[in-house]
Structures are given as C-alpha cells and as structure tokens.
Amino acid sequence: MPKQLTLDDARRSLAGHLADRGAAIHAKYGPRVGWNELHQLLQDKECCRYPVEIVFSDQGLEDGEFAHPFAKSDDPNDGYVMRVHPFFATEPAVVPALVLYQLVLVNYGDFASPEDAETFGAAVLGIDREDYHDQLCELADMVSTGIATMYPAAAAHGHAGCGGGGCSCG
Numbered sequence: 001m002p003k004q005l006t007l008d009d010a011r012r013s014l015a016g017h018l019a020d021r022g023a024a025i026h027a028k029y030g031p032r033v034g035w036n037e038l039h040q041l042l043q044d045k046e047c048c049r050y051p052v053e054i055v056f057s058d059q060g061l062e063d064g065e066f067a068h069p070f071a072k073s074d075d076p077n078d079g080y081v082m083r084v085h086p087f088f089a090t091e092p093a094v095v096p097a098l099v100l101y102q103l104v105l106v107n108y109g110d111f112a113s114p115e116d117a118e119t120f121g122a123a124v125l126g127i128d129r130e131d132y133h134d135q136l137c138e139l140a141d142m143v144s145t146g147i148a149t150m151y152p153a154a155a156a157h158g159h160a161g162c163g164g165g166g167c168s169c170g
Contacts, residue, residue, distance in 0.1 A: 015116055018116050018119050025041055026126045033124055035093070038054075041124075057083045061085055064140045064145075065140070066088065066136075067084040067102045097139070098139060101118070
C-alpha cells in the first residue's frame with residue numbers, strides 16, 4: 001500500500017529543496033552575494049522563477065516590513081516589483097538579505113513559510129540561519145515606528161534589533 005503524504009511531508013520536502021537551491025545559488029554567485037550578484041541572480045531563471053524589479057518604496061509595506069513582492073498583473077510571467085523600504089536605498093550591502101527573504105514568495109507563493117524564507121536566504125548568503133534571522137530582525141526594527149518610539153536612541157543608531165530588547169520580527 002502506498003504511503004499517504006501529509007502536509008508536514010510537503011513542508012519538510014520544501015525546506016530541504018530550499019536549502020539545496022540556496023546552496024547552489026551561493027556556489028554560483030558567492031562567496032559574497034552583494035548588490036551586483038543579487039541583480040544577476042534575479043535575471044537567472046534557475047534562481048528566480050519570474051522577473052523581479054527592485055524599487056525603493058514603502059508603498060504597500062506594513063510597519064516594520066522591509067520589503068515585499070507585488071505582482072505586476074494577474075499573470076506571474078509579467079513579473080514582480082520588489083518594493084524595498086527606502087530607508088535601505090543608501091545601504092545596498094543589506095538589500096540582498098532583504099530581497100532573498102522575500103524571493104521565496106515569488107518562487108513558491110504563500111506555501112513557503114517565514115522559516116523557509118530564512119532557510120533559503122541564509123543558504124544563499126552562506127551564513128547560519130539564526131544569524132540571518134537576527135540580522136533580519138535588526139533590519140526590520142530599523143523601519144518599525146513602534147520600535148523607534150519605544151527605543152528612540154537605539155533605533156536612531158540601528159541597535160534596536162533582536163539583541164536590543166525591542167525586536168519586532170516576532
């Protein structure tokens with residue numbers, strides 16, 4: 001009798017696939033994935049299923065949300081606009097971490113979890129998943145008005161992240 005696969009089986013399979021894909025992208029575009037490498041991998045159909053254009057805009061972003069992909073139309077083949085909070089326009093070194101986290105939504109849709117996004121992004125960047133999570137928390141806190149209000153000195157200096165006592169990343 002064939003084994004009946006569960007939703008948990010599918011999630012574990014996706015997590016493994018994302019780790020493998022991330023490692024392959026890191027091998028192709030690493031060891032350091034910066035601004036230029038990010039643009040190259042966004043053009044690579046093996047890495048990015050649909051066209052993605054990066055735009056610095058907070059239109060449509062929620063408080064504390066550093067980036068999000070928005071479909072250009074109902075047809076995913078028309079591509080996505082990856083809106084990145086304008087706070088990061090002068091920080092191109094951190095943009096790959098932000099975009100890679102959101103890229104799983106472009107490639108895999110809503111089935112991909114935040115943990116899947118962390119697994120993928122960390123693998124592409126060649127860093128530990130917990131370190132990547134902490135980095136994302138710190139970056140999210142930089143664009144969170146709640147954190148800036150609760151910890152104004154820390155937020156002004158970019159130190160309100162997970163280690164700063166006021167993490168908004170959940």
